[in-house]
Amino acid sequence: MVQQRSRSDRLTIWFEEVGRDDVGCVGGKNASLGEMVQRLASKGIRVPPGFATTAEAYWGYVQANGLQEQIQDLLSELDAGKTALAETGKAIRQLFLRGDWLENIANAITIAYRELCERTKTTEVDVAVRSSATAEDLPDASFAGQQESFLNVRGEKALLEACRRCYASLFTDRAISYRRTKGFDHLSVALSIGVQQMVRSDLGGSGVMFSIDTETGFKDVVLIDAAWGLGENVVQGVVDPDEYQIFKPLLSNSAVVPIVGKKCGDKALKLIYAAGEKPTRNVPTSKVERASFVLEDSEILTLARWATFIEAHYGCPMDMEWAKDGRTGDLFIVQARPETVQSRREATSFKSYRITSTGRKLATGLAIGDAVVAGRVCLIEDPGRIGDFVDGSILVTQTTDPDWVSIMKRAAAIVTDHGGRTSHAAIVSRELGLPAIVGAGNATAILHGEQDVTVSCAEGTHGFVYEGTAVFETETVDVANLPETHTQVMLNLASPAAALNWWRLPADGVGLARMEFVISNHIRVHPMALVRYDQLQDQAAKLAIADLTVGYADKTEYFVDRLSRGLARIAAALYPKPVIVRMSDFKTNEYAGLLGGAEFEPPEENPMIGFRGAARYYSPRYREGFALECRAVRRLRNDMGFSNVVVMIPFCRSTHEADRVLEVMAENGLRRGENGLEAYVMCEIPSNVILAAEFANRFDGFSIGSNDLTQLTLGVDRDSAELASLFDEQDEAVKWMISNVISAARKAGVKIGLCGQAPSDHPDFAAFLVECGINSISVSPDSFIAVKRKIAEVEAAAKVGGHDERE
Template sequence: MEKRYIKWFEDISLKDIPEVGGKNANLGEMYQHLKPIGVNVPNGFAITSEAYQYIFDFNNLWKPLEKLLHHDLVVDDINSLQKISKKCKKLVNAATIPPDLADEILDNYAKLKTQYGEKLRLAVRSSATAEDSKEASFAGQNETYLNISSKKALLMAYKQCIASNFEARSIHYKHANHFDYLKVFVSVVVMKMVRSDKATSGVIFSIDTETGFEDVVFISAAYGLGENIVQGVIEPDTFYVHKPTLEAGHRCVLKRRRGKKEKKMIFAAKNNNKFSSSKYTKNIDVTQKEQNRFCLSDDEVLLLADYTMKIEHHYSNLLGVNTPMDIEWAKDGLDGIIYIVQARPETVHSNKDKLILETYKLKQTGTIVTTGNAIGTKIGTGSVRLIQNTQDLKKFKSGEILVANTTTPDWEPVMKRAAAIITNHGGRTCHAAIISRELGVPAIVGTKNATEVLNNAQKITVSCAEGEIGNIYDGTLDFEVTRTNLKEVQKQPIKIMMNLANPDLAFSLTSLPVDGVGLARMEFIISTYIKAHPMAIRHPEKLNKKEKAALDQLSTAYQTKEEFFVTTLSEGIATIAASVYPNPCIVRMSDFKSNEYANLIGGRVFEVAEENPMIGFRGAARYSHPSYKEGFELECRAMKRVRDEMGFTNVILMIPFCRRVAEGKQVLDTMAQYGLKRGENNLLIYVMCEIPNNVISIDEFSKIFDGFSIGSNDLTQLTLGVDRESEIVAFDYDERDPGVLEMIKMAVLGAKRNHRYSGICGQAPSDYPEIAKYLLDIGIESISLNPDSVLNVIQTLNTLQQTKKPPLPV
C-alpha cells in the first residue's frame, strides 16, 4: 500500500514542520543527524498534518468549527472559552478515522514492533504545526498519551491528540500568540515509549533559565515519569554543567541542588486498551533514602550535558545563529539507556535584546513571609488571590497575585493578567515557571506553604531579584527598575571588577560590563550552604547529639562529610568563577572572625571567646595553627578541585589579614603541602593589603606574593585606630581621610615598583565615586565594586575624567 500519511523519523527534518509539526520535525532532525554521533533518540513515525486535514474533510468539520471559533467565541471570557472548547472537542471526538488512514497507522505500528519487539509500549504525542518554534513553545497546550500497547488504544489516542488542539488553553494560547485557530494543524508522534516510570526523567536547558547565561547547561531530574516535574508536583534535583570547561575536558558538575522528589509517577495499570494516561497513572511515595540522594550520578549528568551541547551545536549550525535549546530526556529502567525524547529552540531569552540590561532592586526591606525558587529576576507587587480550583479563576482580577498549589495549562488565560505567580510546589522547569517566563511575569514556585501563610486580598511583594531563592514580603515594598543600554557603557582605562559572595546571584550579573570578580568571599558559601564549622566536619565525634543530627542531614547525599564540604565549597566558588570565565576571579580564603565561626554548627566546640575578634584570631593566623589547620586543609582541597579538576584556572587565591612576612611564608608552605603551590598550573596567590605593615613592608611581601588587593575597610580601621563595628566612634571612620588615602597610594606605588598586581576590593570606591577617580589617577590596576555600584561608578568616572582637577589630591 502506498504510504500517504506516515513519515518515519529517518525521513523527517526541520524543513518538514508544515507537514509533521514541531515535535516530529525536531525528533526527526535528531534521529537523522544526532543519533549517528551518539545521542540516543527513540525511533518512531509521524502521522502528518495532511491526515488531520483528511479527517476534517472526511467528516465535514471545517464549517461548524469556523462558526464556533470565529463567530461564537469570546476568547477572553473564561465561560465562553470553556463552552466553545467543549463543543469543538465533541465534534472531533465524534469523527471517524477514514479506513485507509487507520490501516496505514496500524501497519506502521506493526513495523515499529519489528524493531523493538512485541512488548513495545508507545508514546503518542501531539505535534502542532506552530509548536516548538522560536516564536512559541506551546508548552503543555496539547495532549500526550503514554503506555499505549494495542491497536485500539493507538487509534483512540491519535484522535484524542487531534481533539486536544481545541482545549480551552490551546485556543487561548493561539489567540495570545496570533495564530489562526483553524490554521494550526496537528500532526501526531508515535514513538517507542521510554520506561522512565521505572527510572528517572527530566528537562534540560542549554542556557540558564532565569538569567539567559549561555555558558551553562541546566538539568532537572526526578524519579518516574516527567509529568511531575512539568506539573510542579515535586521539587526535582537540579544540576549545572559549565560548557567551556567541559569542552576543555574537565568532567565535573558545576553546581547541584537536591530536591525533595517526594513523589514518583508510575503507571497504575497495564493500559492495554486504554488511552488516557492521566487516568492510568498514579503517584507513589519515594523512600526517604531515595529522597536523600541525587537521582542522577555525575556520569549521567555529564552524559546529558554532552548530548545537550551536541544538540545545541547542531541547531546553531543549521539555523545560522546561536540557538539555546529546551530538551526533554528520560532514562529507560528496562535497558538502562538515557534517551532524548524531545528538543526545541528556547523561546524566552533567545528572543530578548541582550544589549539592554534590566535590573530590579528593592528600595525597602520587610518581613519575609515565605520563600521558594525564583523564576526570572523581576519584582511584582499586588493583592493575593488564592486559587483552589478552576472555579476560583473566575474571581481573578487583573493585577492580582495568583497563589495556588500548582498551575495547569488551562490557567494560562488568567496567568497572563497576574502581577506575579506563587505556587506551593514545583521547580524551575514546571508549568508555572515555563509560562511565567514566556509572559514576563515574576514567579516563585516550590514555596511549600504559600496557600497556608498568605490570605486573600493581602498586599505582598514578590521579589525574584535577590538570587535563586525568591522572597515573598508582607506589604507593598518600593522598588526600582534600571534599564541600561550596554552599547553606551564606555570602556574604562582600568579594570572594573565586582565583589561577589553569593553563587546564586552570579549568573544574574553576567551582563554587567566587568572584567572579572575582584573578591569572592568563601565565608558566605560556608555559612549559607555548608553551615558547619570546618573543624566539625573533621571531628564530628566532638559534637552533641543535636549538632550531629543537623550535620548528618546536611551531608546525607554524600558519602562522607568531608566530601560534602569540599564539593559544596568548590561548586560554590566554581559557579562564581564560571560567571566571568575566562576573566580572573580572585577568591579570598576564609576570613571569619572567632565569633562568626562560633555561630556555625559545632563552632562552640572549636572557638574561644575574644574581646575584640575584629583584630583577633582571623585570616592567615589561623591557617597553620593546630586549632584550625585541618579545616584549612579542607579549604585547600576545595580550591585545588576548582582549579585542577573543574578547570577554573581563572581562579586566583588570596590570603586575608596577613600580619607579617614570616606568617605569609608559613601559609604558602602550608598551602603547598595541600597541593596549592604558587606557580604550579599557573597558580597566582595574592595577599590582602589591609594592615599598615602590609604597606610598610610591601617590598618584602612582593617577594612571596603575586599581587595585592587593598582592603580599604580594615586599612581604614587600623590606620585611624577606629573599630569599624563600634557605633560610638563611627563618626571617625572615613576612607577619605588623607592618612588612609596616603596608605592606599603607597600600596599602589609599592606594587608597581615590584611589578605586582594592585587592586582594591574594599567598600570605599562603591560608596565614594571620588575615591574611584583617585584610584584611577594613582595608577591602580583594578577597582572591585559591589554589583549594584558598577554602572553608577562607571558613569561617574566618565564624568570625572572630563573635569580638569581631580576630586582628591593625588
C-alpha cells in the same frame, strides 16, 4: 510496509525521513525528532524509534467528519462573545472524539505500528503518542504543553483512540487562547501525531533540559531537571526535581567535571506504568529515592554535551526533554524545541532591581525571573475556584497546570508550594514575563488573601515573599554603550545564587569572591565540627548537621562539595576572566555562630583584630578546617576546570605569617605557580604597606581592603556608632597608605587592586585611585555602571590610554 507515496499526500512517515524543514507536514515536534535522527545520531544522541502521522491525515479526518464548518461556527460564536472559552473548547473536542476514522488513515497508522513492533522486536510495543502542531516549537512562539500526550499506549485499538484524543487536544482551552493571542488562524493549523517507542523511564528517570540558564539568560550553562519515573511530573510541576547546572565552555575537556550546581530535590512522587483504564499512575517514592540523585555525574555530562550538540546544530538555545531507560541504563532525547524566552531578550540591555527596605520574610522558594513586584495576595487552593481570582493580584497556589494559564496572564506575580525551574508555573511565568516563586513549600499555609506582600526574584536563585510593600529601585542601561576603561573594573560577589545575574555586565573579572558568605549561607556548618563530628558535645547541633549531610558518607566531603560548587557558580559567571577567591575571613564570634562552631572558637574581647585571617590557617585550632578550604579550591581549579580562580589571603600580619600560610597551602595541594595558580594578599593592615616590597616577593598581587585599612590606620572601630563620623576612607592618612602601596606594587611589578566599598559610594575616591595608577577597582554590581563611567571620565581628563606602565 508503509505504502510509498509522495511526501505531500502520505498519511504516515518515519522520523528518519523528515527534518527541520518539514514542520508543515509533521509539525515542529516531529520535524525536530526527525532532524535529530538524521543529523545528530553521529554525535551519539539517541532518539527512540517511531513515526508520525502527517498533516494530510489530519485534514482527511477533519474533512471525512465534516468538522471544518462546525468548528468555524463555534469559534465565531466565541469571538462574538456569545459563548465562553470553556464551552467552545469542550464542544469542538467532542466533535473530534465522536468522529470516525477513514479506513485508509486507520490502516496507515496500524500498518506503521506493526512495522514499529517488528523494528523493536516486540509483539505490541508500548508507545508514547504525542501531538505535534504545524505551528508549534517556533523560535518566537512556544506551544509547549498545549496539546496532549499519552503514555504507555499498547495495541492498535488503544493507539487509534489515543490519536483521536490527540486531534481533539488541538482545541484545548489553552491552545485556543494562545493561538488567538499570537494571531494564528485556528483552521490553518494542522496536527501531526508522533508515535514513538516508550523509554522505560518509569523504571529509571526523566526530565527537562535547557541549553541556557532559564532565569538569567546566561548562555554558558546547561540546566537539567530530573525526577524518578515518567517525565510528566517534572513538566507539570508535580514534584520538586533534582537540579543540575553544567558549565558549557569546559565540557570539551574530558579531564574535568564542570558540574557547578547539584541540588537534590525531594521527588516525592514518581509516575509509573499501570494496568487497567489508566495507563499510568503516581506512587510515592521511597526514602532512598528521595535522598538520591537521579543521575550519575557521567550521565549529567553526557546529557549536557548532547544539549550543546543540539544547540549548535539548531543555532539557538534549546528546550529539551530526556529520559533514562531503567532496564538498559540508556539515555534518550524525546523532544527538542527552541527556547523562546531568555534567548529573545536583548543581551546588552541590563535592568536591575535593588531592594532597599523590606518587611519580615514570609516565604522562600526558587526565583523565576529577576523582577520585584508588590501587590495583594489572592490565595486559591482549589482549582475549582479559579474564577475567584482578582486581576493584578499575586496568585498564591499549590501548583499550576495548563488550565490555569488564563488567570496566570492576569497576575502580577505567582507563588506556588510545589514545582521546579521547569515546572508549568515556571515555564509560563517566564513567557508571560512574570516574576514567580516556585517550590515555596508552605506558601499557601503562611500567606492569606487580601494580604499586601512583595515578591522579590532579584536576589539570586532563591526568591522571597516579604510582608508589606518593600522599597526597591530599578535601572535599565544598555551596557553595550558603556565606555572602555584602561583601569579594570571588577565585581565584588558573595552569593553563588546571584552570581549569574551579572553576566551581562562587561566586568573584567571578580575582584573579591567572599568564601565566608558561601560557608555561612550554603554550608552553615563550622568545618571543624565536620572534621570532629564524632566528638561534638552539642547534640542539637549534631542532629542538625546529620540532617544537612544526608548522602555524604564522609561529612567533610559535604563541606568540600558545597563550597567548590558554590564558588564554581561565581567562577563561571565571568570565565575565563580572573576570579579572586578570598579564603575564609570570619571573626571568632561569626565562626561560633555556625552549627557546631561554639565548641571550636575561643572567646575574644575584640574579634575584629583577634583570631582571624591568616593566623587561623596554620593554627592547630583551625588548620584542619583550612585544609578543607584548600581541598575545595583545588577541586574547583583542577577537577572542575576553573583555572581562572586566584587565591587571596586575608589579614596577613607579617611576612613570617605569609610564609607559614603559603607552606600550609602547598601541603594541601595549592602551590603558588603550579598549574598557573596565583596567590594574592589583602592589604588591610599598616604592616602590609610598610613591608609592601617584602610581601610582593611572596605574592602575585595585592587587594586593598579599604575598610580594615581605614580602621587600623585611624584606630577607629568601623562598627562603632559613636565613632562613625571619624571613620573616613578618604582621610589623608588612609590615602597616603593607599598611594604608597600602589607605588610599591608597581615598582615590584605585581598587580594591585582595591575591593572596598569606597569607590562605590564616593566617585571622587575612584578618581583618586585611577590617578595613583591602580590596576583594578572591584565594586558591588549595583555600583558597576556608575564607577565605570566615572573612571572613564577621569581617564579621559588625564588622557590616559594606549600603553600604560601599570601593565
